[in-house]
Amino acid sequence: MYRKEIKATSHREGDIIDLTPDMQAAVTESGVKRGLVHLFVQHSTAALTTIEYEPGVIADMQRALSALAPDAATYAHNTKWGDGNGRSHVKAALVGPDLVIPVEAGKLMCGTWQQVVLLELDVNAGRTRSIVCTITGE
Amino acid sequence: MYRKEIKATSHREGDIIDLTPDMQAAVTESGVKRGLVHLFVQHSTAALTTIEYEPGVIADMQRALSALAPDAATYAHNTKWGDGNGRSHVKAALVGPDLVIPVEAGKLMCGTWQQVVLLELDVNAGRTRSIVCTITGE
Amino acid sequence: MYRKEIKATSHREGDIIDLTPDMQAAVTESGVKRGLVHLFVQHSTAALTTIEYEPGVIADMQRALSALAPDAATYAHNTKWGDGNGRSHVKAALVGPDLVIPVEAGKLMCGTWQQVVLLELDVNAGRTRSIVCTITGE
Numbered sequence: 001m002y003r004k005e006i007k008a009t010s011h012r013e014g015d016i017i018d019l020t021p022d023m024q025a026a027v028t029e030s031g032v033k034r035g036l037v038h039l040f041v042q043h044s045t046a047a048l049t050t051i052e053y054e055p056g057v058i059a060d061m062q063r064a065l066s067a068l069a070p071d072a073a074t075y076a077h078n079t080k081w082g083d084g085n086g087r088s089h090v091k092a093a094l095v096g097p098d099l100v101i102p103v104e105a106g107k108l109m110c111g112t113w114q115q116v117v118l119l120e121l122d123v124n125a126g127r128t129r130s131i132v133c134t135i136t137g138e
Numbered sequence: 139m140y141r142k143e144i145k146a147t148s149h150r151e152g153d154i155i156d157l158t159p160d161m162q163a164a165v166t167e168s169g170v171k172r173g174l175v176h177l178f179v180q181h182s183t184a185a186l187t188t189i190e191y192e193p194g195v196i197a198d199m200q201r202a203l204s205a206l207a208p209d210a211a212t213y214a215h216n217t218k219w220g221d222g223n224g225r226s227h228v229k230a231a232l233v234g235p236d237l238v239i240p241v242e243a244g245k246l247m248c249g250t251w252q253q254v255v256l257l258e259l260d261v262n263a264g265r266t267r268s269i270v271c272t273i274t275g276e
Numbered sequence: 277m278y279r280k281e282i283k284a285t286s287h288r289e290g291d292i293i294d295l296t297p298d299m300q301a302a303v304t305e306s307g308v309k310r311g312l313v314h315l316f317v318q319h320s321t322a323a324l325t326t327i328e329y330e331p332g333v334i335a336d337m338q339r340a341l342s343a344l345a346p347d348a349a350t351y352a353h354n355t356k357w358g359d360g361n362g363r364s365h366v367k368a369a370l371v372g373p374d375l376v377i378p379v380e381a382g383k384l385m386c387g388t389w390q391q392v393v394l395l396e397l398d399v400n401a402g403r404t405r406s407i408v409c410t411i412t413g414e
Contacts, residue, residue: 001172001275001276034277034279036314036410038174038238038240040239042248043249044188044189044249044251050369055352057320057353059352059353060353060365060366064344064366069202076197077192077195077197081192086194086195086198089190090195090199092189093195094202096233097188097252098239099372101316102279109316110318111319111320114320114373130249136274139310139413141380176378180385180390181387182328182389182390206343214335215328215335218331227336228336231337231371232340232370236376270378274312
């Protein structure tokens, strides 16, 4: 088992960051040829998934996430704590914090138009997010 | 590999139950210091994710899930089977039944404001849910 | 570790295909009695989850996914690339590409009314989807 922390810095709410190069680098460092890579983001206002990493899909994702948890809604989290990121918590919980990707011949087995991404969902910009990367296999 | 069933009893639709203490207890029992914990809920009207476990986020989640699958909509599942939980099935499938969390030094590596939760999505209250917890590592 | 590619062929947008028999066959072939099965779909317009596999839930899922990413919306992905599947990318990213199911006594530990499914979300029908199935355990 090989473990590494991946850091990703966002600039604004809705940023989507391609983690694939850092994950592939971690797989190469681990020496694992055949196995699984697990990612877990240690925050409740960010999430992980896969997308085709191109500006169109990125824009479409931002709008769809806003429909799931509208900016204009009243959030009990905001009312209670006054930090304004109620919508961020909801979006992150619906998408989820973890992902497992297979590895073969030392390479991530993503599809041709499929990248692993971090969704920055917090309204407070400029955060450095910690993603625990755990690689198992042979 | 260490495996244990975690039980969680809900009282009403929309209940969100913090599984983190039971998971941490299972990790301690397993003796695993460094590895992964996998959870799987064996039901199609409940789901797993992580949230900041505080009453505001819990209320916000319940409302967002109702927007995903409104109470007032007509569900083909209800029409066919008459059990009234069509919306529960939809919500559960969108959030998902599984989760994997890393462990280091015998502790779950969740963020400070991040807990592992079961979402009770069924309209029929008072259910005991079975969650299979599988711990791998060293 | 045992790895196998599962193929699933869809006929139209919104098809939901039960992967449980193929997964169970892979578990039996692997000889693993106690462990975990990981699935990963190598496409950005398909997704994996669990549902009660009956026609009512299948119809309800299709409608809920359309509410998440309406047919009539304008997608930046479509504007840029002209391939019409902007909504497919959004739905797939929200549901997610991976799933892990526990195995005990050589059997998948799904609930009685819980099947593992592929969601075909692309507007272009008749695709064969590749799902990487990785089985670990004893």
